[in-house]
Amino acid sequence: MTDHTSKPSLEDVDEIVHEPGEEFVESTNVAEFMREYGIDDYDELIERTTTELEGEPESGIEWFWDELVEYLDIEFYEQYETVRDNSEGPQFTDWYPGGELNLAHNVVDRHAAVDEERRNKVATMWEGEDGDVREVTYHELHRQSNQVANALEERGVETGDTVGLYMPMVPEVVSILYGCFKAGAIAVPIFSGFGVDAAATRIADSACSVLFTGDGFYRRGSPIFLKSAADDAIAEAGHVEHTIVFDRLGSEARSAGEMRAESEAGRERSDSTAEHEIPWGDDRDEWWDDAVETQADEYESKSLDSSQESMLLYSSGTTGKPKGIVHTHAGVQVQCAKEVYFGMDLKPSDRFFWVSDIGWMMGPWTLIGTHTFGGTVFMYEGAPDHPQPDRFWEMIDRHKLTQFGISPTAIRALRKHGKRQTTSGEPSGSDGADDWLSGHDLSSLRILGSTGEPWDPESWRWFYENVGGGEAPIINISGGTEICGCFLMPMPIQPLKPCTLGGPGLGMDIDIVDPDGESIEDDHERGFLVARDSCPSMTKSLWSGDERYLEEYWSTFEDMWNHGDWAQKDEDGFWFLHGRADDALNVAGRKVGPAEVEGALIDHEAVNQAAAVGVPDDTTGTAVATYVILEDGHQVSDALREELRAKVGEELGKPFRPREVLFVDDLPKTQSGKIIRRAIEATYTGEELGDMSSIENPSALEGLEDAR
The missing domain is CATH 3.40.50.12780 (ANL, N-terminal domain)
Structure with a gap:
């Protein structure tokens, strides 16, 4: 990542790879919605649902979230009086006041x-x-x-x-x-x-x-x-x-x-x-x-006020106590239903599978969104590669699953599994995970999904071409536990570039701003991802009280929710994320995202997975330290170490060449597959680990200490 005040290159993801066919587009739920309301194209759809409506007494946001209730057949026991009351500002908007539902x-x-x-x-x-x-x-x-x-x-x-x-x-x-x-x-x-x-x-x-x-x-x-x-x-x-x-x-x-x-x-x-x-x-x-x-x-079932709390979901902070996110009956109902119906294009015969535990946001999101329409959710208990790396592909084939959502890290791991062994014990002829995919019919998949972290183009393309057959769009989404949904979400009617998140979700007033809070979305510069308005599913506060809630999300910019991500819209209108803004590595006054360093390493044939963190440096202030998992058949050597350092320097510039490349067998991750970089950084520097509640594989921390 370059400094966010300069214009970064998007060359690696500048080609439109997915172009949905006309017949598919016309069959989608979102296309039907557009026909119903006389909306001609995607840009008009986003404008109609997120901006002020000229000559109308209500905003596009109010129009959309009001119209959505009847359109998706969401039933209230008592009808709400107005779609929202935002007299106390976007921080404390009351959605569907006077309504009752369950x-x-x-x-x-x-x-x-x-x-x-x-x-x-x-x-x-x-x-x-x-x-x-x-x-x-x-x-x-x-x-x-x-x-x-x-x-x-x-x-x-x-x-x-x-x-x-x-x-x-x-x-x-x-x-x-x-x-x-x-x-x-x-x-x-x-x-x-x-x-x-x-x-x-x-x-x-x-x-x-x-x-x-x-x-x-x-x-x-x-x-x-x-x-x-x-x-x-x-x-x-x-x-x-x-x-x-x-x-x-x-x-x-x-x-x-x-x-x-x-x-x-x-x-x-x-x-x-x-x-x-x-x-x-x-x-x-x-x-x-x-x-x-x-x-x-x-x-x-009890008839409950629209604002009655339904779930308390916890989001782990970088430091301190996890945040208790407060969701309501009306909020998660309309948000989850909207996203599964439009973004994931749920149909009556679909079988929906998103890899998640009930303890993570995507678990309730999948259930509520799919079951609102009487759909079928597929659930799996265990590990993705047990007893073999083709467990997911085998289940998709056998159960004829139609939507499949997974994290980029999990795909990277599955993509680079070693060759399947033949009955004689010898490796089969084809390379890597493509071989584990062979023999499995994945043609039932209509829509692919991903969330949690930035993609690298190579893994995105592999997922699209080999799992989706070059036809199923990747609905790459980003939002969070705080809204039990997405700020950014492509629609299945859109063409896609590798790694893109499409654009703002329906009914979501999203922008990209500079450090002064000025919009730079149409300047195509990298900036902070913010929400300029609330949505029904936005946490009504934190369980611990308003003070931390306001400090965490509303204190950076006036009346704007700061989500903490680097975002950018390219000249063709595609939105991209570049990692957490608070993860940015500031090396000698220049900034790079960990995901970009990791992507450069993963591009090397010897590298399976990688993690990059910033560490103190007397000269540059911050230096880059990296941890690498090698592919089978590749050995640790000083020559390889220098080759990897040079590769990062060539792709991102010499200041970002890693000070160290360390080799490990595992990286600390959450159950959903996210690499826990702060644990890696703390282990490297010898600092306190802080909240490690989200880690799935604590033994990986010991491996970091023994890294070569």
């Missing part, structure tokens, strides 16, 4: 209440890592969600109370989420891969009295035990009075009483029995079968 009504109740065909349609299709497959119909989901709501009320949960979901990725998490919505409880999803401290922080902050958890789940062929971590987190956090435990691993087969009796008798247990034993306390713990499945399966 998310659960729109995503499950109404589908289970109509004809037999709709009731018996599959709502969730789940596959465990061990190969188990389960399908849950809307009728079954409705029945079980009602049971969850009744179980919550039996345990004293009322409207506005928080309920924790520290759950394995099983179909029951959907029933728990929707059961919370029904009862007016605030669902608090907690990533199942979190350790004790991270889970405890969220339980303590949300003060949930009921926690749903499981005995464990499978990851890379081995059981991961969750209940003991939940117990330790509760001991650290307090608050929890009832723990409801789902039996994923078969632990319930040995009752708590039997385990206690054997312990008191001092009898030895076999290793296989001990493997499935979990800690138990009769005063707090209950099995799912006893606590939920015994409940009545009828429940009338």
Whole structure:
């Protein structure tokens, strides 16, 4: 990245690669919307839904978010009085005031209440890592969600109370989420891969009295035990009075009483029995079968104010305590539905798969968006490369999945897997992941999706050409937990350049500004991505209060939400992101984004993955340090190290040539595949790691310390 005040080059991504055919364009949901309202092209669509309307009493934003409710058939119990009240500014806009609704009504109740065909349609299709497959119909989901709501009320949960979901990725998490919505409880999803401290922080902050958890789940062929971590987190956090435990691993087969009796008798247990034993306390713990499945399966979802809190999602900050993001019933309902319907072009027969845990924003986003329209969500429990690197391709083929969303880092890892072995043990003839794709029919895929971080052009093209067959558009989106949706999102009717995010999402007033807050969007310069107005799903504050909320998002520019990303619109109107503005490496007064350094390294045939961080330097202020994972068949050497340093210097300029190139076997990542650069930087400099709650592979930190 060059200094943001100068004009950077976009040559690597300047070619239009995807050009949707006329027949496909005409078939899309967004094209139908445009025909309905007499909108001629994409530019007019964005202008109509995001800007002031000449001669109209309301803005395009107000028109769109009002019209959207009826157009998408989102049902309110009580009609709202006006689309919004922004008298206190965009920071505290009240959306759909006077209205009453319930998310659960729109995503499950109404589908289970109509004809037999709709009731018996599959709502969730789940596959465990061990190969188990389960399908849950809307009728079954409705029945079980009602049971969850009744179980919550039996345990004293009322409207506005928080309920924790520290759950394995099983179909029951959907029933728990929707059961919370029904009862007016605030669902608090907690990533199942979190350790004790991270889970405890969220339980303590949300003060949930009921926690749903499981005995464990499978990851890379081995059981991961969750209940003991939940117990330790509760001991650290307090608050929890009832723990409801789902039996994923078969632990319930040995009752708590039997385990206690054997312990008191001092009898030895076999290793296989001990493997499935979990800690138990009769005063707090209950099995799912006893606590939920015994409940009545009828429940009338509560009619709730539009601004009633629905979810508390946590976003890890660079330092300090994670941020509790507060979402409402109306906000996430309209945002998730809009994006899945228009951006991901959901059709009635689609099977929608986005790789995410329920503890991350994309989990609820996928469920709410797809189930609003009675669609089918595919869920997968385990690792992407278990038992082999073609697990995703095999599942897409076998289940005929139609939308597939994944992070760029995960694609980079899958793309560069080694050659498939033949039955004789010898590598097969073709190279890399293309070979793992061979033999799998991916023609069911209509739309590809990605989020989380910038792409490199080579990996984007590989995803588009090999997974999408050169036909499925990549809907590369960027927003965040704070809006449970996207600031930037291409529409499937658009042509695409590699790595682009298209443009602003529908109904999103997005801009690119310089440090003084002046728009530079049409100057094609790199600047700060901001929102000039609110949207219904924007967090109504932070759980900890308004002070941190205003400081985090509204303090940089007047009445503008600063999202913290570097953004740029090229001369053809395509928007791009260049990484986090606070991640920018300022070397001798010139700025470069970590993603650009990493992209230069990944372009080398020897490099599988890379991470770049800024470290203190006496001469330049900041120097670049890099960590590299090599491809199979390539060896660590000083010659390769110098070759990689030179390559970065050639592509980005000598000031950005890494001070060090260190070789590792793994990089610290979140469950969604993002590289945790601040952990790498802290390890390099010997500073405190800070909040590591999002890390999936803590052992990678030890590898950083031993890097060569």
